[in-house]
Amino acid sequence: AVPDPFIHVHLKVSDQQLLFTIKNRFAPNQHTLDDSHGIGLANVQRRLDLIYGHKHTLKVSNSGDIFNVSLTINLL
Numbered sequence: 001a002v003p004d005p006f007i008h009v010h011l012k013v014s015d016q017q018l019l020f021t022i023k024n025r026f027a028p029n030q031h032t033l034d035d036s037h038g039i040g041l042a043n044v045q046r047r048l049d050l051i052y053g054h055k056h057t058l059k060v061s062n063s064g065d066i067f068n069v070s071l072t073i074n075l076l
Helices: 039-052
Strands: 007-014 017-025 056-063 066-074
Antiparallel strands (some): 056 066
């Protein structure tokens, strides 16, 4: 179990740009039974590249037990 779990989601569209951020707490020592761990993020990046080309940025990071994702898409 994750102590003090949370998920924060933010979506904003302004000046022809979409900004989506999500932050959540996870248990860094919890092992997954899924052997495909990490493949989902690679698939997301590949799909974004195919659809938006150089009009997007995806940043994924973690700090301790906090996972952060930031996606910016230029809508022009």
